[in-house]
Amino acid sequence: MGKIHQMETGTAQKGGQKMKKPSLILSAFLAIIMFGSCAGVSRQLLQDGGQIGDGDTVVVGKIVVSPPIAEDEQQLDGIGWGGFKNTMIIINDTNYREVDTSDPSPQMSDLNNRIEAPLGETFYALVPNQPLYFLQGAIYMKAKSILTGPRSADMVIDAAYYPFNAKVDIQPGDKAVYIGTVHFYRDEFQHITRIVLEDNYNREVLLFRQKFGTGVKLRKAFLIPVKTAK
Numbered sequence: 001m002g003k004i005h006q007m008e009t010g011t012a013q014k015g016g017q018k019m020k021k022p023s024l025i026l027s028a029f030l031a032i033i034m035f036g037s038c039a040g041v042s043r044q045l046l047q048d049g050g051q052i053g054d055g056d057t058v059v060v061g062k063i064v065v066s067p068p069i070a071e072d073e074q075q076l077d078g079i080g081w082g083g084f085k086n087t088m089i090i091i092n093d094t095n096y097r098e099v100d101t102s103d104p105s106p107q108m109s110d111l112n113n114r115i116e117a118p119l120g121e122t123f124y125a126l127v128p129n130q131p132l133y134f135l136q137g138a139i140y141m142k143a144k145s146i147l148t149g150p151r152s153a154d155m156v157i158d159a160a161y162y163p164f165n166a167k168v169d170i171q172p173g174d175k176a177v178y179i180g181t182v183h184f185y186r187d188e189f190q191h192i193t194r195i196v197l198e199d200n201y202n203r204e205v206l207l208f209r210q211k212f213g214t215g216v217k218l219r220k221a222f223l224i225p226v227k228t229a230k
Contacts, residue, residue, distance in 0.1 A: 004109070008111060011194055012140045029169070033189030042114050043092075052175050059168055060204060060218060061179040063088050065186065075142045077206070082117070084140045088162065090115040091136045094128065094168070095169070099136040105159040106138050116193045131170050132142040134223065137162035137184075160190055166223035177221035178204055197223060 052058055069086060076084055091099055091110045099110055117123045119139075142158035162184050170177055181198040201220055208218045 031202075041112065042116050045116070046124040046126055046211075049124075052212070052216065055129050056126055056175040057129045057170050058172045058180060058206060058212070059115075059132070059170075060122065060176060060199070061117075061125075061128055061223075062089075062122045062181040062204075063119055064181055064183045065119055065139075065162075066183065068141065069119065073141060075126070075144055076140060077144050081140070081143045083142075085120045087139070088117045088119060089138045089140070089159075090117055090134055090164070092131055092134050092137065092168075093126075094130055094131055097135065101136060101161045105140070106136075106156045109135075115135045122207065124208075127168075127170070128171065129170060129174060132168040133226070134164035134166045134168060137164055162192065163195075165221070165226045168228060169221045169224055171219075171221075174219055174221070175216050176208065176218045178208075178218050180222045182223065 046052075046058060065088075069130055074085055076082060088105065088112065091106060091114060093113075094163065100107060114126045117125075131183055138159045138161055140157070141158050144156050144157060146154045146156055148154050164182070166175065167177055178201055181200050184198045185194040185196070186192050199222070201218075205218050208216075
């Protein structure tokens with residue numbers, strides 16, 4: 001495993017977002033419906049392999065957080081939130097832009113075309129065949145209903161942010177690119193102390209061929225920090 005470069009460090013920010021609901025019985029359910037309808041769609045993951053269509057590229061990578069997210073750190077209660085356990089939401093776009101991390105959880109508009117990357121596992125995200133920017137990562141730490149009255153409750157949503165600010169250099173004709181393992185190191189206060197991009201290509205290309213066959217080339221295209229991206 002080779003260390004490629006140190007990426008910019010920062011802070012995994014946390015906060016609390018409250019969404020008022022008129023009915024105690026329906027509050028959590030309505031929050032789930034609102035989240036699902038407003039958050040848009042996530043990019044398709046080809047974890048079991050499959051065909052790569054014309055105009056598409058598979059981005060292959062892995063996200064690691066050290067120390068790992070402990071079971072009791074994430075308090076995700078209610079229908080639909082279990083899928084975000086040990087998962088990082090990667091906010092991405094075909095154009096570089098700033099993401100507002102002052103909010104306690106990502107804006108709904110930032111969640112469209114998100115990549116839901118399981119922590120510690122290789123992901124295979126299907127994206128358009130054009131350059132892509134990984135803007136910010138977010139891990140949901142809390143989604144919980146809190147009673148505020150006889151017929152009301154608040155839905156509190158917390159997320160921790162992890163900075164990427166990097167370009168995926170997808171070239172015309174690329175069917176698959178390997179971006180590396182992004183390894184975030186954090187302390188007990190959710191401060192990011194180091195970000196390292198690791199090269200596990202030799203292992204990943206073997207796994208890729210098992211899933212997609214030997215006829216599809218997996219090209220190395222490590223994440224490029226935006227400050228050096230062309």
